[in-house]
Amino acid sequence: MPVFTISFCAVLIIIYILDTLVLIPAGGSVTFKEKLLTGHNKGYINRALHLSVEKIKGGQVWRLVSSALLHVGTPHIVFNTVAVFIAGCAVESELGAVKTLVCYVGSALVSGLFMAFVYKLGEGEGSSPGIYGLTAVFLILAVKNGTVLFSQTPLFALIILAVYIISGFFGGKTVLCEHLSGFAGGLLFGLPICLWM
Helix, strand or coil: CCHHHHHHHHHHHHHHHHHHHHCCCCCCCCCHHHHHHHCCCCCHHHHHHCEEHHHHHCCCCCHHHHHHHCCCCHHHHHHHHHHHHHHHHHHHHHHCHHHHHHHHHHHHHHHHHHHHHHCCCCEECCCHHHHHHHHHHHHHHHHHHCCCCCCCCCHHHHHHHHHHHHHHHHCCHHHHHHHHHHHHHHHHHHHHHHHCC
8 A cells, every 4th residue: 555655645735725725825816716727826835835046045945845745726736646646656566655755855856956056947846856756766667677567556547657757748848857857866866776675
């Protein structure tokens, strides 16, 4: 039972609900529908945790990783949570909770560093770097085990994950850089963990 992955998905959803519907600034002309679809009128959690080069340089280094807990708009949280669930379950079944967490956080950190200081992205949020990192770890495990069916993850779920990953390469330069840097983070953290486990 992938307890970590299920718990982590629940945390992502709770943060999204609180940030979108509860802990939001007063006023504004954003409708309820706009909040749900586009994520306009970001809440206080987003303001405290999103990737911000200016605030990271000011000492708020947690933003390099905490931005991977945030989502803007319902489609963003739905697609990313499904992808976290699929990739996380597959990796956790082989590596366990702690190593899965290390790979996710490591991927988010590598992507955060790249996006903030190489790509120079002003602000950002989303769990995609962690997802692409877990996907890199999944591929390492598939090569190591000689099959993509090494875990109990159903083939249809792996196909959904593949569609998610491939579609992520068509979101523009910023999204592509974020995804590739998360994938690189997964390789960086996943190779030593998978090869010496």
